Amino acid sequence: MAATEENTATIRLDSEEQRRIRDARFERIGKWLLPLLIMVLAIYAWDRICVINEIPKYILPRPGDVMRTLVADAPLLFGALLVTLKITFLSLALAVIGGVGLAVLFAQSKWVEMSFFPFAIILQVTPIVAIFPLINIYVDNQTTKLLLCAWIVAFFPILSNTTLGLNSVDRNLLDLFKLNGATRWQTLWLLRLPASMPYFLGGLKIAGGLALIGAVVAEFVAGSAGQSSGLASRIIEAGYRLNASRLFAALLLISFTGILIFLILTFVSDRILRRWHESALKRDV
């Protein structure tokens, strides 16, 4: 790309090629600038609507109010965020261990996979909100409840993606391992696990977002049943008190956390796949 631009000074280009370069440059800048611009405009419009319609603060706070609340309530909100984050990352870690572990077990025998995979699907398709009252009865410890809840939501994409990955190894490579007398363990460690890496990382990206959603939803449902101190309970509490500013501030924190988790996992995934997988390649052709 850089070479093309250097060449434009020396080489005479027809109008089609010039337009292509212009379009490429515009796309590179626009990709960042346009969404940012729309965001700023939306926030400005939000502020104007509040002022022009004289909407009271407890119904729709102005963006400035939300930011002030975020700063003023920082100790409270960030403390709550930490609690939610702890549940999110613990459940994600357990989802990775459980999902990959089960997938490896499934890959060892078609019979095991046939027998148990349907149960994983049942667990996945049943809405977590509907299962929670049961968990509430059987589990005493608050943290365990939330963890279990978030784990159920997060582990399925990892399980299903890793299972898919472990099973979609190049047939010829499997033959090659067989020809060389590879043991089951060697085939798993040197072939199946690395080959399933892109699938696993794809599942992890989805699971990261779901773990956060699971943690927040669990706390929501638990909030009415017991005491907790995560971001969801702050939101419920603020709702009861008609403290809309704090509600928005908490919402903002959750959104940013979700985006951050996604970006971190995308970065990790790109780092791992950088050298070999097509999806991580920069399209430089």
Add this chain to the structure above:
Amino acid sequence: MANPAVAAKPGETQLVLRSVGKTYANGTIALQGMDLTIRQGDFLSLLGPSGCGKSTALRLIAGLSQPTSGLIDWRGPRMKKSDVGFIFQEPTLLPWASVFDNVWLPLRLQGISRNQARSRIEAVLESVGLSAFKDSVPRELSGGMRMRVSIARGLVAKPRLLLMDEPFAALDEITRFQLNKDLLDLWQAEKFTVVFVTHSVFESVFLSNRIVVMAARPGRIFGEMAVDEPYPREQSFRTSLHYGEIAREASMMLGAAMEMGGGNGGH
């Protein structure tokens, strides 16, 4: 790795297929009554249209698949897994591993450490002209270079028999010519036996000392011809009159085989 003291001499019978057949569960007869004697140091091509069972024969020899009837009889010193190398139509490399690690793989599976294997891997990479690329990953290489890695991997354990399943079919002609020549040089230097599956008359004529022509439906041997051009063969062989004559003879035999087997396209 082959011990030279017990290795068979050139020309000695290495492997005999006795009326070998393979029928798949769906009733397809992939191969029927195949009789073939492979001698030490042969460069034998299996030439035929698709569906003639040439790849099936290769898989049976490799032990990847079990014959429905007949017998595969190994002669001479007992063959180990590492005595047979297999090269697929695609390079079939580990995309996450470096060239060096890809070539290491067969030895690694035998429990040979990277350091123990280093000198052998470097030697075989040198022989296929890829020493400078040992730290590259497959996607950084061209199709021809990937195939060279695959050949290096096939040769790293010093096999006595190298089975090749249309290895150059996906490459452009110029690359294929060069790889044909380099393969012949390796074959002459390391003295292994090759069974080479191809559907290209010209490739089989350039490479082999024996061409076995196969027919389809059911897959079987149609005929065999010898290529009497001495080795080493240079690229100039491709443009010689003699080459043209042999290619004509092979084409005619293949044509007859296809006519008898119902052709290539019919179903």
